[in-house]
Amino acid sequence: MLKRWRERITPTDVVMWFIGGTLLLLMFWGSTATLIEGRYTSHHWFDFLIFGLAQGSIYALIAMGYTMVYGTLRMINFAHSEVFMSGPYTAYFVAAAFYSSGFLDRQPILSLIFIFLVSMATSTLIAVLLERIAYRPLRTAPRLVPLITAIGASFFLQYTFRGLYGSGFQAYPVVKILEGEWMFGVFRILKFQAVVIVAAALLMTALYLFVQRTRMGKAIRAVSEDKEISSLMGIDIDRMIVTTFVIGGMAAGAAGVLYAVMFKQVHFFMGFIPGIKAFTAAVLGGIGNIPGAMLGGIFLGLVESIGPSLFLDGLGIVAPYQLKDAIAFIMLVLVLIFRPTGILGERLAIKKA
Amino acid sequence: MSLLEIENVHTYYGQIHTLKGVSLTVDQGEIVTLIGANGAGKSTLLKTTSGLLRPREGSIRLEGKDLTHDPPHEIAAKGLVQVPEGRRVFGRLTVTENLEMGAFAISDQKLIKENLDRVFQLFPRLKERHKQVAGTLSGGEQQMLATGRALMANPRILLMDEPSMGLAPILVDGIFEIIRKLHTDGTTILLVEQNARMALQVAGRGYVLQSGVVVLSDSAQNLRQNEMVRNAYLGET
Numbered sequence: 001m002l003k004r005w006r007e008r009i010t011p012t013d014v015v016m017w018f019i020g021g022t023l024l025l026l027m028f029w030g031s032t033a034t035l036i037e038g039r040y041t042s043h044h045w046f047d048f049l050i051f052g053l054a055q056g057s058i059y060a061l062i063a064m065g066y067t068m069v070y071g072t073l074r075m076i077n078f079a080h081s082e083v084f085m086s087g088p089y090t091a092y093f094v095a096a097a098f099y100s101s102g103f104l105d106r107q108p109i110l111s112l113i114f115i116f117l118v119s120m121a122t123s124t125l126i127a128v129l130l131e132r133i134a135y136r137p138l139r140t141a142p143r144l145v146p147l148i149t150a151i152g153a154s155f156f157l158q159y160t161f162r163g164l165y166g167s168g169f170q171a172y173p174v175v176k177i178l179e180g181e182w183m184f185g186v187f188r189i190l191k192f193q194a195v196v197i198v199a200a201a202l203l204m205t206a207l208y209l210f211v212q213r214t215r216m217g218k219a220i221r222a223v224s225e226d227k228e229i230s231s232l233m234g235i236d237i238d239r240m241i242v243t244t245f246v247i248g249g250m251a252a253g254a255a256g257v258l259y260a261v262m263f264k265q266v267h268f269f270m271g272f273i274p275g276i277k278a279f280t281a282a283v284l285g286g287i288g289n290i291p292g293a294m295l296g297g298i299f300l301g302l303v304e305s306i307g308p309s310l311f312l313d314g315l316g317i318v319a320p321y322q323l324k325d326a327i328a329f330i331m332l333v334l335v336l337i338f339r340p341t342g343i344l345g346e347r348l349a350i351k352k353a
Numbered sequence: 354m355s356l357l358e359i360e361n362v363h364t365y366y367g368q369i370h371t372l373k374g375v376s377l378t379v380d381q382g383e384i385v386t387l388i389g390a391n392g393a394g395k396s397t398l399l400k401t402t403s404g405l406l407r408p409r410e411g412s413i414r415l416e417g418k419d420l421t422h423d424p425p426h427e428i429a430a431k432g433l434v435q436v437p438e439g440r441r442v443f444g445r446l447t448v449t450e451n452l453e454m455g456a457f458a459i460s461d462q463k464l465i466k467e468n469l470d471r472v473f474q475l476f477p478r479l480k481e482r483h484k485q486v487a488g489t490l491s492g493g494e495q496q497m498l499a500t501g502r503a504l505m506a507n508p509r510i511l512l513m514d515e516p517s518m519g520l521a522p523i524l525v526d527g528i529f530e531i532i533r534k535l536h537t538d539g540t541t542i543l544l545v546e547q548n549a550r551m552a553l554q555v556a557g558r559g560y561v562l563q564s565g566v567v568v569l570s571d572s573a574q575n576l577r578q579n580e581m582v583r584n585a586y587l588g589e590t
């Protein structure tokens with residue numbers, strides 16, 4: 001037993017554990033110092049928590065697309081960040097028109113629904129076109145080929161949208177009913193953040209139920225496990241693959257509007273960072289695992305929002321919030337060191353035996 | 354007209370000529386066995402029949418209708434269903450979900466429920482474990498599940514690829530018991546086996562495949578008596 005352990009541990013593992021341990025120690029030290037200093041009140045922490053949840057739900061929705069496509073195609077769809085961008089960017093023009101005509105103020109709910117629909121439809125269309133034009137012809141190519149194609153498609157889409165809509169930031173019109181705040185006892189919560197969290201939670205519940213309970217959802221899971229056998233069961237593999245792109249596109253389009261509601265602007269490059277974060281979230285949760293992607297997204301959002309103040313402030317680092325991206329990726333490194341399969345990922349080798 | 358007609362099928366893996374003109378028929382209600390050594394091309398023939406591999410030459414017909422060029426999911430929907438080699442259940446899906454996937458081509462919910470009841474009756478063990486994830490089942494239970502999954506589709510013909518592989522002798526008996534039962538119920542089966550002794554007991558007719566060529570085909574009874582079969586596949590001298 002001990003001997004087997006010794007054989008399985010390589011020097012690399014030891015170095016990685018050392019790095020991981022050091023990072024954990026620093027985090028622990030920083031957190032303790034921050035909490036002892038007591039610079040932040042419970043109101044601060046609550047704000048961080050809500051912001052993190054809102055941001056994390058958006059990551060989670062985008063991550064669905066990465067993880068589902070990975071499940072069926074075993075490929076990282078790097079152009080998914082542009083699937084995310086295309087929706088809210090296109091819907092911006094609808095939103096702007098509603099705003100200038102006064103419709104947005106008169107019928108805010110109806111306007112929002114319409115903006116959501118336009119965004120989701122656009123993102124879905126882009127996702128489906130990507131699959132059909134860029135990825136399907138490469139189904140049997142070596143794995144690196146579709147990956148490189150995805151990166152190419154990502155640039156292609158970015159610059160297409162830049163060409164179509166221009167390279168400036170466009171300010172999303174403010175929806176008046178989403179401004180202001182609600183009070184929960186002594187805690188205040190910004191309305192738009194609450195709406196983002198609730199909307200994302202509803203969408204994710206619907207998605208989860210779809211994948212777990214419906215015939216299509218089960219077939220998608222079957223295809224993720226074994227394409228050949230799925231086809232022997234009468235499942236049309238191509239149709240299931242397209243379905244994963246449709247679902248991923250819809251989730252990304254919805255996430256895009258939520259993003260616009262939160263940050264109030266769109267840009268042709270807006271998909272890049274959230275895309276990388278959502279990909280990180282998918283890996284954190286165990287790529288291919290749908291509940292994992294949701295969990296990974298929320299976790300990442302929370303860490304990004306709470307982490308800088310909690311871990312770094314106590315270490316005497318100034319303006320810690322600027323380092324939130326670094327913290328997000330350190331989390332990824334930590335999870336990959338201590339749990340290479342992600343939070344909910346399973347060890348397939350053992351299961352297969 | 355036979356239920357399944359495989360005619361002069363040639364299948365290649367790249368440049369490697371694996372099936373060299375295989376012809377075979379299965380009639381309604383029959384059990385036909387295909388025996389042959391490891392690497393003879395038995396699985397390749399089943400995969401070609403199911404549409405997972407494309408023959409470069411030859412044709413495959415089910416009830417007289419050509420399905421040589423159909424994609425696998427359409428072939429399955431037409432009633433040619435395979436229990437694959439090595440079981441290959443969906444390890445992360447539950448037993449019930451696996452069975453539901455078997456009935457994917459059926460849209461009539463009532464029929465699906467009926468089939469599910471029938472499979473659970475055939476394999477009470479699966480009913481006990483219906484909520485369990487298939488990856489946690491034992492080898493024998495996984496074979497039951499793979500068989501049950503195929504039966505969920507109401508197959509016109511069942512192709513079974515070495516169902517006894519890697520199972521303890523007692524479980525092998527169980528599997529052949531089930532095959533006999535399915536036969537009595539009227540299911541048509543093409544059975545690929547390395548366990549020629551058992552296979553020739555349940556089958557009515559048999560084919561012997563060697564290096565991608567059918568070298569012998571006869572009634573099971575005659576094959577059991579055949580000198581070459583006895584030497585090569587029954588381990589008798």
Ligand SMILES: Nc1ncnc2c1ncn2[C@@H]1O[C@H](COP(=O)(O)OP(=O)(O)O)[C@@H](O)[C@H]1O
Pocket residue numbers: 366369371389390391392393394395396397398
């Ligand atoms: N995917 C493949 N690629 C190349 N050769 C293969 C492949 N699968 C099987 N073969 C070869 O084709 C021959 C027949 O294999 P198979 O049909 O699996 O035999 P059997 O099922 O009778 O044991 C063998 O020589 C095997 O090595």
Ligand SMILES: [Mg+2]
Pocket residue numbers: 395396397438514515
């Ligand atoms: Mg074989």
